Amino acid sequence: MERKEVIKLAGLTKSYGGENVLDEINLTVYEGQIVGYIGPNGAGKSTTVKLMLGLIEEYYGEIHLFGENLQKLDHSYKRRIGYVPENAEIYDSLTAAEYLIFIAGLYGIEEEEALEKAGNLMEQFNIEHVLHARLSSFSKGMKQKVLIISSLIHNPDVLFLDEPLSGLDANSMMVVKEILALLAEQGKTIFYSSHIMDIVEKISHRIVLLSGGSIVADGTFEELKEKNKQGTLEDIFNDLTGFHQHKDIASAFVKIVQGETV
Numbered sequence: 001m002e003r004k005e006v007i008k009l010a011g012l013t014k015s016y017g018g019e020n021v022l023d024e025i026n027l028t029v030y031e032g033q034i035v036g037y038i039g040p041n042g043a044g045k046s047t048t049v050k051l052m053l054g055l056i057e058e059y060y061g062e063i064h065l066f067g068e069n070l071q072k073l074d075h076s077y078k079r080r081i082g083y084v085p086e087n088a089e090i091y092d093s094l095t096a097a098e099y100l101i102f103i104a105g106l107y108g109i110e111e112e113e114a115l116e117k118a119g120n121l122m123e124q125f126n127i128e129h130v131l132h133a134r135l136s137s138f139s140k141g142m143k144q145k146v147l148i149i150s151s152l153i154h155n156p157d158v159l160f161l162d163e164p165l166s167g168l169d170a171n172s173m174m175v176v177k178e179i180l181a182l183l184a185e186q187g188k189t190i191f192y193s194s195h196i197m198d199i200v201e202k203i204s205h206r207i208v209l210l211s212g213g214s215i216v217a218d219g220t221f222e223e224l225k226e227k228n229k230q231g232t233l234e235d236i237f238n239d240l241t242g243f244h245q246h247k248d249i250a251s252a253f254v255k256i257v258q259g260e261t262v
């Protein structure tokens with residue numbers, strides 16, 4: 001069976017002030033794939049996602065979503081996309097219900113339907129009692145649950161997740177991981193960016209490692225292990241990004257804390 005291409009990046013290059021943050025990225029993601037998109041701080045992960053979402057403009061190369069060049073797509077493609085940003089602009093003065101109705105409205109869902117769906121989804125996360133409470137009173141994990149709901153309320157075909165489990169307790173993490181696996185089984189495509197290596201290792205069908213604006217590894221966890229002769233994804237990450245100084249850095253840091261010179 002032919003796999004459907006959902007995301008295709010061809011020679012994607014983005015620069016800021018003459019510096020290439022992304023340098024000729026080529027990547028094709030297929031329907032039903034969970035792609036773990038990892039890399040060191042500043043590697044360009046969020047930039048890639050924001051370019052695909054049309055939140056950043058001006059780039060070289062091509063971005064294709066659902067088989068169409070992003071440049072030629074009208075805004076309706078956004079209805080097929082869900083997004084959990086790393087730093088969410090959650091409107092603290094709104095209640096969860098108001099916020100979710102607002103987001104659902106952007107995707108063309110009527111208020112009544114949005115409220116019912118929001119309440120039902122919040123119930124599954126055990127936060128239905130705060131449906132009408134202001135987001136400013138929510139804990140970090142509760143806000144994160146609202147964000148996850150807001151990314152899925154319109155049943156999108158592609159999900160872009162940036163540290164989606166941030167602040168969630170172990171039980172809630174297990175629920176969300178299971179939700180992602182079920183969505184992928186139904187053919188949804190998930191682009192999952194995170195620094196929590198053991199979770200990326202477990203949930204991803206495919207892992208893409210970005211370093212210095214280029215893809216330095218792309219494959220299943222088993223394939224990456226085979227090629228790099230390393231144990232965990234964290235080991236592979238450290239190896240491929242050329243990072244071996246953690247002990248020296250930690251030791252210098254502690255010495256400075258204790259008033260010593262290094």
Ligand SMILES: Nc1ncnc2c1ncn2[C@@H]1O[C@H](COP(=O)(O)OP(=O)(O)OP(=O)(O)O)[C@@H](O)[C@H]1O
Pocket residue numbers: 016017021039040041042043044045046047048086
């Ligand atoms: N508006 C901007 N102007 C200049 N440089 C920028 C801008 N936005 C991002 N950058 C730079 O682009 C690089 C990539 O940033 P990006 O946020 O994509 O990294 P990331 O891989 O998501 O990092 P993290 O893991 O820390 O979230 C960084 O060096 C950052 O400083």
